[in-house]
Amino acid sequence: MTTTHDDVARTPAPRAGHRVPTLVDVAEAAGVSIKTASRALNGEPNVADATRGRVRAAASTLGFTLNSAASQLRRGTAVRTVGLVVGDLANPFYMGLATGVEHALREHGLQLTMASSDEDAATEHAIVEDLVHRRATGILLVSTLDEHGELRSVGDRGVPLVLVDRAPSGIEADAVVIDNVAGTTAAIAGFVARGHRRIAFVGDLERLSPQRERYAAYAAALAAAGLPLDPALVVRGSHSAVAAEGAVRDLLALDEPPTAVFTANNRVTIGAIGAFRDVAHPPALVGFDHFELADALGITTVGADTAALGREAVAALLRRGDGEHVPATRALPATLVARGSGERAPA
Amino acid sequence: MTTTHDDVARTPAPRAGHRVPTLVDVAEAAGVSIKTASRALNGEPNVADATRGRVRAAASTLGFTLNSAASQLRRGTAVRTVGLVVGDLANPFYMGLATGVEHALREHGLQLTMASSDEDAATEHAIVEDLVHRRATGILLVSTLDEHGELRSVGDRGVPLVLVDRAPSGIEADAVVIDNVAGTTAAIAGFVARGHRRIAFVGDLERLSPQRERYAAYAAALAAAGLPLDPALVVRGSHSAVAAEGAVRDLLALDEPPTAVFTANNRVTIGAIGAFRDVAHPPALVGFDHFELADALGITTVGADTAALGREAVAALLRRGDGEHVPATRALPATLVARGSGERAPA
DNA sequence: GTGAAAGCGCTAACAT
DNA sequence: ATGTTAGCGCTTTCAC
Numbered sequence: 001m002t003t004t005h006d007d008v009a010r011t012p013a014p015r016a017g018h019r020v021p022t023l024v025d026v027a028e029a030a031g032v033s034i035k036t037a038s039r040a041l042n043g044e045p046n047v048a049d050a051t052r053g054r055v056r057a058a059a060s061t062l063g064f065t066l067n068s069a070a071s072q073l074r075r076g077t078a079v080r081t082v083g084l085v086v087g088d089l090a091n092p093f094y095m096g097l098a099t100g101v102e103h104a105l106r107e108h109g110l111q112l113t114m115a116s117s118d119e120d121a122a123t124e125h126a127i128v129e130d131l132v133h134r135r136a137t138g139i140l141l142v143s144t145l146d147e148h149g150e151l152r153s154v155g156d157r158g159v160p161l162v163l164v165d166r167a168p169s170g171i172e173a174d175a176v177v178i179d180n181v182a183g184t185t186a187a188i189a190g191f192v193a194r195g196h197r198r199i200a201f202v203g204d205l206e207r208l209s210p211q212r213e214r215y216a217a218y219a220a221a222l223a224a225a226g227l228p229l230d231p232a233l234v235v236r237g238s239h240s241a242v243a244a245e246g247a248v249r250d251l252l253a254l255d256e257p258p259t260a261v262f263t264a265n266n267r268v269t270i271g272a273i274g275a276f277r278d279v280a281h282p283p284a285l286v287g288f289d290h291f292e293l294a295d296a297l298g299i300t301t302v303g304a305d306t307a308a309l310g311r312e313a314v315a316a317l318l319r320r321g322d323g324e325h326v327p328a329t330r331a332l333p334a335t336l337v338a339r340g341s342g343e344r345a346p347a
Numbered sequence: 348m349t350t351t352h353d354d355v356a357r358t359p360a361p362r363a364g365h366r367v368p369t370l371v372d373v374a375e376a377a378g379v380s381i382k383t384a385s386r387a388l389n390g391e392p393n394v395a396d397a398t399r400g401r402v403r404a405a406a407s408t409l410g411f412t413l414n415s416a417a418s419q420l421r422r423g424t425a426v427r428t429v430g431l432v433v434g435d436l437a438n439p440f441y442m443g444l445a446t447g448v449e450h451a452l453r454e455h456g457l458q459l460t461m462a463s464s465d466e467d468a469a470t471e472h473a474i475v476e477d478l479v480h481r482r483a484t485g486i487l488l489v490s491t492l493d494e495h496g497e498l499r500s501v502g503d504r505g506v507p508l509v510l511v512d513r514a515p516s517g518i519e520a521d522a523v524v525i526d527n528v529a530g531t532t533a534a535i536a537g538f539v540a541r542g543h544r545r546i547a548f549v550g551d552l553e554r555l556s557p558q559r560e561r562y563a564a565y566a567a568a569l570a571a572a573g574l575p576l577d578p579a580l581v582v583r584g585s586h587s588a589v590a591a592e593g594a595v596r597d598l599l600a601l602d603e604p605p606t607a608v609f610t611a612n613n614r615v616t617i618g619a620i621g622a623f624r625d626v627a628h629p630p631a632l633v634g635f636d637h638f639e640l641a642d643a644l645g646i647t648t649v650g651a652d653t654a655a656l657g658r659e660a661v662a663a664l665l666r667r668g669d670g671e672h673v674p675a676t677r678a679l680p681a682t683l684v685a686r687g688s689g690e691r692a693p694a
Numbered sequence: 695g696t697g698a699a700a701g702c703g704c705t706a707a708c709a710t
Numbered sequence: 711a712t713g714t715t716a717g718c719g720c721t722t723t724c725a726c
Contacts, residue, residue, distance in 0.1 A: 020505065022703055033713045038705060046711055065504040068480035069419040070703035073718050089445040089461070098436040102463055111474070114436070114461040116449055127458070133415035157412040158367065241639070273643045292588070293640045296620045369719055380697045385721065393695055417719035420702050 021062040029058035041066060081111045082317065083131040084140045087119040093266055093289055093306055094142070097164065100310020101140060108318065110137055119144045132159045138317040140164050146207060148173065160320035164313045166209045167329060174320065175329040176312045178304040180213035180288075181220075183334025184262070187286040187302045188221035190336065191260040196284065196346050200233040200251050200258035202244055202268050211236070214264045214288060233258050244271025252279060259346035260284040266291050273297065286342040288334070300342025304332045368409040376405035388413060428458045429664065430478040431487045434466040440613055440636055440653055441489070444511065447657020448487060455665065457484055466491045479506050485664040487511050493554060495520065507667035511660045513556045514676060521667065522676040523659045525651040527560035527635075528567075530681025534609055534633040534649045535568035537683065543607040543631065543693050547580040547598050549591055549619065550611035558583070561611045561635060580605050591618025599626060606693035607631040613638050620644065633689040635681070647689025651679045 027037040032051060040047045040055035047055075059065075072079070084101050086094040102112045113136075117124035124144050128151070131139050138160040143151070148171040154161045155173070163175040191199050201218045203211050215236065222229050232254060238244035244263070248271060251258055261283050263269040269287030276282035287294075290303040309332055319325060336342075374384040379398060387394045387402035394402075406412075419426070431448050433441040449459045460483075464471035471491050475498070478486050485507040490498070495518040501508045502520070510522040538546050548565045550558050562583065569576050579601060585591035591610065595618060598605055608630050610616040616634030623629035634641075637650040656679055666672060683689075 023705095024703080034703095035705080035714080036712055039712085042705085048711060051711080060500065060503070063503045063505060065479050067420070067482070067703055068477070069416045069482075070718090071480075071705075072416040073414070073420050073720085074703080074705045076718065089449060090439075090442045092437075092439065092442070095437045095439070095442055098463075102436060102465070106465075111477070112462060115459060116445075118449070118453075130415070130458070132412050133418075135414070135416075153407065156407070156410045158410060270639060270643075273640070277643060292617060293620070293644065296617075296624060297640070297644065370721095371719080381719095382698080382721080383696055386696085389721090395695060398695080414719055417702090418721075420704085421719080421721040423702065 021064040022067075023064070025062055026055060026058045026064050029062060030055045078135045078137060080109060081113050081134075081136050082138045082140060082314070083127070083136050084112060084114045085117055085124060085127050085131075086114065086142045087117050087144050089114075089116045091267070092291055093165075096306030097142075097310045097313075100307030101314055102310075103307075104311040104314035108314075117144050121145055125150075128154060132157055135159065138162070138320070140313050140317065142166060160317050162313050162316045162320075164309065167213075168327075169209070172327040174316045174327050176309060176316055177329060177331050178210065178309065179331040179334050180210050181217040183288060183302040183304075183336070184214045184217035184264075185221050186334075186336045187262055187288070187342070188218055189225075190286065190342060191262070191284060192221070192225040192227070194260075194284070194343065194345055196260040197227055198230070198233060198256060198258045198260070198346075199227070200261045200283070201235070201264065202238060202247050202251070202261060202272065203236045203264035204268060205239050206236050211264055218262060218264075238268050238271065241267050241271040241274065244268040245274040246271075248272045248275035252283075258283050260286075260344075263287040265289050269299065269301070273299065281347060282341075282344075283347075284342055284344040286336070290337065294337070294339060298340035300337065300339045302334050302336040304334045308332060368411040369414075370411070372409055373402060373405045373411050376409060377402045425482045425484055427456060428460050428481075428483050429485045429487060429661070430474070430483050431459060431461045432464055432471060432474050432478075433461065433489045434464055434491050436461075436463045438614065439638055440512075443653030444489075444657045444660075447654030448661055449657075450654075451658040451661035455661075464491050468492055472497070475501060479504055482506065485509070485667070487660045487664065489513060491554075507664050509660050509663045509667075511656065514560075515674075516556070519674040521663045521674050523656060523663055524676060524678050525557065525656065526678040526681050527557050528564040530635060530649040530651075530683070531561045531564035531609070531611075532568050533681075533683045534635070534689070535565055536572070537633065537689060538607040538609070538631060539568070539572040539574070541607075541631070541690065541692055544574055545577070545580060545603065545605045545693075546574070546607045546609060547605035547630075548582070548609050548611065549585060549594050549598070549615050550583040551615060552586050553583050558611055565609060565611075585615050585618065588614050588618040588621065591615040592621040593618075595619045595622035599630075605630050607633075607691075610634040612636050616646065616648070620646065628694060629688075629691075630694075631689055631691040633683070637684065641684070641686060645687035647684065647686045649681050649683040651681045655679060 023034050023037050027034040037055050040052040082105055098114055105112050115127045121144055132154055136159060140162050142164050143166055148168050152171055163173055165177055167177050168175045203215055219229055235247040238247050261272055263272045266289035272285055287301045288303055290301045294301050312330060370381050370384050374381040384402050387399040429452055431445060445461055452459050462474045468491055479501055487509050489511050490513055495515050499518055510520050512524055514524050515522045550562055566576055582594040585594050608619055610619045613636035619632055633647045635649055637648045641648050659677060
């Protein structure tokens with residue numbers, strides 16, 4: 001289905017040759033003034049019930065609905081909506097985040113609208129610009145950018161922005177992230193304490209700051225334990241579970257395979273689980289990011305509470321505007337939950 | 348030049364004494380007419396590069412951004428955005444759906460904005476109304492309502508609507524759903540063929556039409572096999588994995604526990620997996636809805652391709668507006684994928 | 695390449 | 711309880 005000409009968007013009118021009705025049409029049809037029609041349809045007081053009924057009927061008959069562009073323009077009010085921009089709608093990490101965000105917003109009478117950048121810079125830009133133009137109450141952004149300088153203009157134009165999960169770079173902005181270093185360090189230190197000396201790292205795209213932080217912490221933890229960093233045991237850039245599964249299979253096929261594997265996010269962990277499926281004695285495994293079935297699968301994970309991440313992001317957003325405020329990055333703790341896979345001794 | 352006072356948009360008017368700049372301000376600051384400023388900022392042709400630069404600089408200095416409410420009002424164009432309204436942002440089923448929707452929309456240059464009704468009728472109504480007022484290109488709705496009559500006005504007001512996953516009731520509307528009957532029948536028939544006679548049903552809220560359809564198909568399949576429908580083996584209304592886990596534990600504790608369990612959606616299946624964790628000889632299990640880790644866990648599932656569901660929903664939306672069109676419900680097949688858990692023989 | 699005037703559809707302010 | 715008028719900020723004529 002690769003037709004370039006789609007039609008729907010260009011048909012604002014219900015039926016061709018049929019003007020979109022305006023308040024004037026409704027007022028006329030109901031035999032009242034335009035202002036009365038407006039009052040009636042907006043549920044304002046001081047309209048006789050009978051009048052309100054006639055206006056509503058007229059609106060319904062004509063297929064009229066208030067035009068929010070016009071209302072907003074006249075009222076000059078900001079939309080009570082916060083935008084959440086994530087990189088991938090299918091990642092459970094973002095779903096937990098979205099849930100936390102939504103519930104926190106609801107407490108403040110704010111609505112959530114979510115969009116995906118598909119990890120594409122141009123798409124991210126378009127979404128953010130749209131939110132700014134629409135004067136959203138705020139933007140929560142899991143940015144796909146390496147450098148966030150261009151986002152300065154968002155705040156400059158009056159829309160509060162909070163970066164989520166990825167640390168700000170080249171910009172002073174509010175951010176809520178995970179303590180990747182502490183989490184990773186705990187995982188690797190646990191392996192070391194159990195006598196592992198060949199500890200593999202399997203990560204996602206290096207472009208993503210959490211991935212860089214987790215890798216750096218991995219390297220540092222090895223160094224701290226006096227262990228060499230063997231490049232053969234490091235795979236980065238596995239951006240799908242399938243890719244990660246292949247990478248882990250390759251590790252297992254080495255002459256000297258790792259006795260422990262650290263997977264640097266949920267998708268990579270899923271891949272590793274797949275690679276271990278038919279292996280009699282798989283290496284120890286600790287994955288970054290908790291996931292629902294980790295318990296059932298007995299997979300040890302280290303991670304943050306994603307709903308809390310969402311709540312914190314909203315809190316940071318709402319703090320903006322409470323007078324003078326210095327942009328700050330808040331890191332949520334990542335806790336290690338032992339479920340068996342991480343506690344296996346070296347072969 | 349980035350030191351403008353930005354203030355939160357929580358209050359209708361920004362900071363007292365600090366007007367939000369308009370195109371007039373920019374034009375003045377740049378020493379051009381308002382129209383030239385508009386042209387420059389919209390990237391229209393016939394503006395000298397030098398002029399464009401001055402206008403852009405002025406806008407940046409003033410913290411100006413185009414007001415989309417005003418632009419849209421004047422242009423009279425519909426937003427190229429489709430709204431997807433789901434009941435629960437944390438449900439992987441919806442995330443697969445959203446991914447399919449998004450990719451299909453992208454091919455048509457449309458943007459996706461997603462919101463959650465949290466399975467609440469009032470929230471759903473508010474979100475849908477907002478999309479109608481904003482004259483969205485279309486609405487894809489996983490409705491939490493039992494009765495969809497009130498949604499008639501959406502189409503009447505010129506916004507195409509497609510119901511997703513839940514069948515329309517009390518309204519003639521386009522819909523894309525899953526063939527719940529065929530899927531469930533296949534699952535139960537499989538159990539019967541393996542000699543199971545005590546087959547439990549664990550479902551989510553009866554309010555949801557897919558749940559009702561799956562239950563009805565379960566009952567019909569038992570009847571077709573000449574098996575009694577034992578109310579002790581039926582649990583409905585488990586709306587969380589935790590609740591489902593408890594329900595399944597109770598089933599296992601029966602004097603005559605089931606030898607097979609059918610779980611009527613992904614959340615319930617997760618609960619059953621939890622309940623089975625420490626059970627030496629768990630009953631057979633088939634769950635409705637596929638999920639990523641079903642493979643790794645060896646869980647037999649029956650379900651539809653959620654991404655395909657999303658693509659179909661978009662296709663249905665775009666078909667609307669192609670002149671005369673009879674609302675139709677399209678059902679996607681649900682296929683059974685055997686992975687072990689469903690093929691266990693009765694104890 | 696640039697500008698002046700008109701008006702998109704609605705609501706605030708002030709009538710009545 | 712209802713009506714009149716003005717104008718929100720922008721883009722569309724149509725002029726220059």
